[in-house]
Amino acid sequence: MITKTAWKNIWRNRVRSLVVIAAITIGIFGGVLAVGVMNGAIDQRINEVLDNEVAHIQLANKEFRANNDLEYSIENVDEIVAAIEENEEVEAVGEHLFVVGMANTARKSSGVNIIGINPEKEKELFGLHNELMPGTGDYFSDPDREELAYIGFDLAKNLNIIRYEINKKVIDELKKAEVPDEVISVINEYSGERFSNERSFKKEMRSALTGKQVSEYGSLILEKAQTFRPRAKFTLTFIDSHNHQTGGVFRVGGIYDIPNSMFESSQVFVREEILRRLVELPDDETHKIIVRLKDIENTKLITGNLKTEYPELEVLNWREIQPDIAMMSEMAEAFYGFFMVIILAALAFGIVNTMLMVVLERTKELGMLTAIGMNKKKVFRMIMTESVFLSLTGGLTGMIVSWIIITITSNQGIKLFSMQEGLEAMGFSAHIYPSITLEFFLIVTVLIIITGILSSVYPALKALKLDPADALRTE
Amino acid sequence: MKVLELNNVHKVYNTTHIEVHAVNGVNLDFEEGEFAAIVGPSGSGKTTLLNMIGGLDMPTEGKIVVNSTDLSTLKSSAIIDFRMRNIGFVFQSYNLIPVLTAKENVEFIMNLQKWPRKKKDARTMELLKAVGLADRIDSRPAQLSGGQQQRVAVARALASKPRFILADEPTANLDTKSTETLLDIMEKLNREENITFIFSTHDARVMKKARRVITLEDGKVVSDETR
Numbered sequence: 001m002i003t004k005t006a007w008k009n010i011w012r013n014r015v016r017s018l019v020v021i022a023a024i025t026i027g028i029f030g031g032v033l034a035v036g037v038m039n040g041a042i043d044q045r046i047n048e049v050l051d052n053e054v055a056h057i058q059l060a061n062k063e064f065r066a067n068n069d070l071e072y073s074i075e076n077v078d079e080i081v082a083a084i085e086e087n088e089e090v091e092a093v094g095e096h097l098f099v100v101g102m103a104n105t106a107r108k109s110s111g112v113n114i115i116g117i118n119p120e121k122e123k124e125l126f127g128l129h130n131e132l133m134p135g136t137g138d139y140f141s142d143p144d145r146e147e148l149a150y151i152g153f154d155l156a157k158n159l160n161i162i163r164y165e166i167n168k169k170v171i172d173e174l175k176k177a178e179v180p181d182e183v184i185s186v187i188n189e190y191s192g193e194r195f196s197n198e199r200s201f202k203k204e205m206r207s208a209l210t211g212k213q214v215s216e217y218g219s220l221i222l223e224k225a226q227t228f229r230p231r232a233k234f235t236l237t238f239i240d241s242h243n244h245q246t247g248g249v250f251r252v253g254g255i256y257d258i259p260n261s262m263f264e265s266s267q268v269f270v271r272e273e274i275l276r277r278l279v280e281l282p283d284d285e286t287h288k289i290i291v292r293l294k295d296i297e298n299t300k301l302i303t304g305n306l307k308t309e310y311p312e313l314e315v316l317n318w319r320e321i322q323p324d325i326a327m328m329s330e331m332a333e334a335f336y337g338f339f340m341v342i343i344l345a346a347l348a349f350g351i352v353n354t355m356l357m358v359v360l361e362r363t364k365e366l367g368m369l370t371a372i373g374m375n376k377k378k379v380f381r382m383i384m385t386e387s388v389f390l391s392l393t394g395g396l397t398g399m400i401v402s403w404i405i406i407t408i409t410s411n412q413g414i415k416l417f418s419m420q421e422g423l424e425a426m427g428f429s430a431h432i433y434p435s436i437t438l439e440f441f442l443i444v445t446v447l448i449i450i451t452g453i454l455s456s457v458y459p460a461l462k463a464l465k466l467d468p469a470d471a472l473r474t475e
Numbered sequence: 476m477k478v479l480e481l482n483n484v485h486k487v488y489n490t491t492h493i494e495v496h497a498v499n500g501v502n503l504d505f506e507e508g509e510f511a512a513i514v515g516p517s518g519s520g521k522t523t524l525l526n527m528i529g530g531l532d533m534p535t536e537g538k539i540v541v542n543s544t545d546l547s548t549l550k551s552s553a554i555i556d557f558r559m560r561n562i563g564f565v566f567q568s569y570n571l572i573p574v575l576t577a578k579e580n581v582e583f584i585m586n587l588q589k590w591p592r593k594k595k596d597a598r599t600m601e602l603l604k605a606v607g608l609a610d611r612i613d614s615r616p617a618q619l620s621g622g623q624q625q626r627v628a629v630a631r632a633l634a635s636k637p638r639f640i641l642a643d644e645p646t647a648n649l650d651t652k653s654t655e656t657l658l659d660i661m662e663k664l665n666r667e668e669n670i671t672f673i674f675s676t677h678d679a680r681v682m683k684k685a686r687r688v689i690t691l692e693d694g695k696v697v698s699d700e701t702r
Contacts, residue, residue, distance in 0.1 A: 001586040008574035368570040371531055372631070373559020373587055375552055469531040472566065 002378055006385035009358075010393075017390060020354050024347050024394025024448075025401060031343040032402035032444065035336045036434030037414065042325075042332050044259075044429050049325055051127040052258055054318045056299050057291040057306065062314045064287055068100050068113075070241050073285040074313060083309075084291060089302055091292045092124035097275050098287040101238030101247070103151070103268060105159045107196065112155065112268045114236055116275030125292050128256055128269075136228050137254030146274055148253030149236070152264025156255045157198050161232045164201035164225040166190040173224045174217075183213050187221060194227075201225065219417055228255070236268065240279045248278055259429030261421075336440075344447055347391060348455035355387050355459035359466075366463050367471020380460045387456025388449065395448030399441060409434050478638050478671055479505040479528065484537035486523050486694070497523040498534070499694035505639070508669045510662060512676050512685035520694035521675035522643055528673065529562050529641045530554040542638055559587055563632030563670075565642035569624040571616040577603065577627045578612040584635045602630035606660050622653025626660060633664060639671035646678045658684045 010017050050056065059080070061072040074080065077095055084093045097116030102109050119140035123129050129139050133153060140148055156162045166187055174184055186208050195201035205221060206214055230252075237247035250270060258264060276283070293302060303317040319326035359366065366379060374382075413433045416423065420430035486498040498520045505511065513521050526532040527539055530546050539546045541561060549557060558564075571580045578599055585595045603609050606626035608619075616624050625645060632640050642661075646654040662684060665672050674681055682688055690698040 001583075005572070005575065012574050364568075365570065365572065368564075368566065369572075370555060371529065371558065371564050372584055373555055373635075375555045375559075378587070469526045472526075472531070472570075 002382050003385055006382050007389055009382075009386050010389050016354065016357075020350055020390055021394040021397060023350055024391060025398040027343045027346055028395055028398025028444070028448070029402045029405070031339055032399070032436060032441075033405060033434065035339060035440070036402070036406045036409075036436045037432055038332055038335070039436060040410070040434040041428050041432045042329055043435055044433065045427055046325060046329065048258065048260060048427065048429070049318055049322050050296070052131065053126075053260070053263055054321050055125055055290045056293045056296065057303050057315065057317050058321060059289040059291070059306065059310060059313045059315050060287060062312070064098075065314060068098065070099060070239070070279060070281065070287075073281065073287055074289060075285055077284050077286045077289065080289060080310065084289070084306070087302065087305075089293055089295065089298045091294045092121070093292075094118060094121040094125045094290045095272065095286040096288040096290055097272050097279070097281065099238045099275060099279055101236050103155065103159060103234055103236055105161065105232075105234045107160045108158060110155060110158045110265065112236070112266050114238060114268050114270060114275060116272035117269050118272050122269070125290050128258070131256040131258050132254045133228075133257045135230075137230070137252055139254045140271065142253065145231075145251060145253070146271055147248060147250045148271070149234075149250040150254050150256060150269040151252060152267060153255050153257040154261045154264035155266070155268065156228070156252070158265055159234055160196050161228065161234065161252060162198070162255075163227050163229075164195040164198065164222070165227045166193055166225055170221075170224045174221065177220060177224075179217050179220065183209065183217055183221075186213075195225075198222070215418070219420075236270070238279070241281050246278055248274070259424050259431075260427040261424040262427065340444065340447065344451045347395070347448070348451050351387050351391055351452060351455040352458055354390065355383060355456055356462065358386065359383065359459050359463045363466060363471045363474045366466050367468040367474070370466070370468040371472060376464050379463055383460035383463050384453065384456045387459065388452040391448055391452025391455070395445065395452070399445055399448075402436075403441065406434050406436050476507045477504055478507045478542055479503075479673075480538075480540040481524075481528070482538040482540070484524070484527060484534045484539060486520070486527060486532065487535045496694050498527070500537070501691075501694070501696055503689065503696065503699070505671055505673065507638075507671055508665065509671045509673070509687055510665050510685055511672065511687040511689060512674045512682050513689045513691060514675075514677055514682055515691035516677065519691040521691055523694075524691065525641050525643050525673070525675045529564060530558050559584060560635065561638045563635070563637040563640040565625070565628050565632050565640060565645045567644040567647045569616070569621070569628045569648075571624055571627055571631070573616050576613045576615055577608055577619065577630075580616070580627055581630045581634050583631065588635055590635075598634060599630075602633055603627075605664060606630045607656070620653070622649050622656060625649060625653070625657055629657065629661060629664070633668065633670065636668065637670065639673060642672065642674045644676055644678070645674060646676065646681055651680070654678070654680050 059074065061074055064072040081093050081095065084090055095118070099114045101112060101114050103112045132139055139150060142148065153162070168191070171184060171188055171191070174187065190204070195204065201222065205218060232252045233249055234252070235247055235249050237245065240246045256264070293299060299317045303315055306315040369379060410433050413431045416430045416432060423430045481501050481503040484498055484501045485496070488495040488497055501524060513524060515521055523532065527534050533547060544557065546554065572583065575583070581599045581602055582595055585598065600609065603612055606629055608623060608626055611619060611623065616627070619627065646657060649657065658681065661672055664670065674685065676682065687701045689696055
């Protein structure tokens with residue numbers, strides 16, 4: 001009876017209850033979506049680190065990380081790799097030869113890390129081969145060419161390997177993408193023109209188009225106008241193991257595109273045997289041994305085991321190599337808590353305020369209920385139940401709305417292209433797939449119930465303090 | 476049989492250093508089945524006296540004994556329980572629960588007393604029929620006229636078969652026709668169920684119906700007539 005009456009009571013002032021429920025819903029939805037986006041972005045960044053940049057564990061000479069010097073290599077590599085491969089928890093083990101050098105074209109040069117890899121082994125360790133931009137090459141598949149390099153999109157732009165050109169194909173593609181005629185006619189005026197770099201192309205587009213047109217169609221025009229000369233040549237120069245300057249001419253075997261512009265502009269992958277020959281490093285030496293595990297949960301354990309087995313080497317897991325990412329993940333968890341506390345506090349104040357108004361408005365009725373025999377325990381329970389209903393209705397609506405939106409956006413992603421440059425500079429993708437765990441949903445639901453209960457205590461106590469005779473006298 | 480005794484009952488309110496004697500040494504007895512009206516001008520202490528009889532307020536001096544129970548000996552929770560089982564209230568402004576239907580309002584006290592559903596339904600229908608609202612059981616208070624609401628309030632007060640009904644100015648907001656209907660119903664229920672009715676009123680129509688009229692002035696009983 002009390003439950004039924006309490007439920008009916010919250011609909012007594014429909015507008016007020018709906019406003020409170022809407023406020024709770026929006027608050028919870030906003031909080032969950034913000035946490036979901038942040039969680040998704042961090043998860044994507046971690047996956048990016050694990051799949052394309054670092055893998056789970058790396059072994060190196062203890063001096064190597066500080067200097068990146070060729071001479072600080074790992075010896076007896078084959079023996080170590082074979083031993084690590086025997087571990088059942090290990091999925092793949094590979095080597096990276098690592099040389100710091102310069103990448104140069106006729107127009108530009110850029111400092112890079114040149115990484116010597118076994119392309120086939122690399123596919124077992126990393127997923128970077130999957131990030132190959134269509135039409136830019138075939139990774140290291142061409143057996144007739146050894147001096148191939150797999151470079152990042154940003155480095156390709158920096159070296160002017162990527163150019164921009166307006167031609168008939170670009171115009172046709174823009175028309176197909178339903179770009180308005182007035183934009184196409186402006187673009188068409190540049191037909192046949194070539195721009196050697198992104199900056200000059202963007203500058204020209206900004207002067208020709210309105211601000212709104214640039215913000216709406218700028219990225220699409222930029223993407224369609226990109227041209228790439230297959231097998232473009234560039235040189236890599238560096239110091240060999242005898243401290244002599246050396247280098248070689250390489251052709252672009254493919255361009256990878258990942259949401260980390262820093263990595264893209266600095267990491268160049270070449271065949272290990274070519275680089276080894278150029279730097280004249282012995283066959284059984286390398287700079288990094290990369291370990292991919294079957295289960296990320298075992299990272300700490302296997303890292304510990306390897307540290308014990310190879311005390312002469314520096315053994316670091318991905319959290320130690322990229323402490324910023326690990327810290328971000330931990331900070332995010334603390335932030336989620338803080339964020340939810342703010343939302344729940346707002347929810348609590350909303351409920352306290354509403355229920356105090358309810359008690360004030362219904363003073364006479366509460367007096368009547370006590371007069372006809374409703375004891376204080378039941379009055380207390382009725383007010384508490386009303387508050388819990390109010391918070392649960394809003395909270396659950398918020399959770400359901402959040403769940404639906406998160407489900408949709410976790411499949412389609414949220415595109416933050418206006419923030420693309422900034423996000424990618426920090427290693428984050430501008431296409432974020434929000435993610436929330438079931439555990440988080442359950443915790444938030446329980447917290448909403450607890451908040452509803454706690455915030456109803458004060459108004460309910462107020463109702464208990466009413467003197468029935470005084471309450472009945474109120475108008 | 477005596478159901479209510481008031482022995483030298485006083486009620487003094489302290490309002491900003493001034494003592495107000497709302498009830499001043501009242502001695503009264505009520506027998507089972509009485510249909511009594513407490514009358515008097517505004518401020519004469521009618522409502523205060525009724526509140527004290529109902530245990531909503533406590534006398535500053537004197538004793539109120541209901542069915543051999545001295546109310547001053549009961550704790551506040553016990554008084555609420557005592558009221559629920561022994562006293563029915565009818566208020567001037569009906570005081571129905573607006574979100575509940577007529578049927579649910581009447582059932583409310585029976586629900587508090589955890590009556591079985593069948594018994595509860597039968598009693599609710601019996602009372603709503605008795606007050607002439609059998610066809611309005613699903614109406615909410617806002618859908619009923621003032622007179623109809625007060626009839627629902629009377630049915631609610633009688634629901635748990637209390638020993639007596641305290642009605643504070645029950646006809647003050649009603650027109651003549653509604654007043655007469657309500658008084659007829661209350662008189663009929665008083666006779667049929669032998670429940671004691673005590674009204675506070677200054678409505679002449681109520682006084683005319685009452686079989687006993689107690690007049691209060693300045694908190695004192697100045698006359699007590701039984702017809």
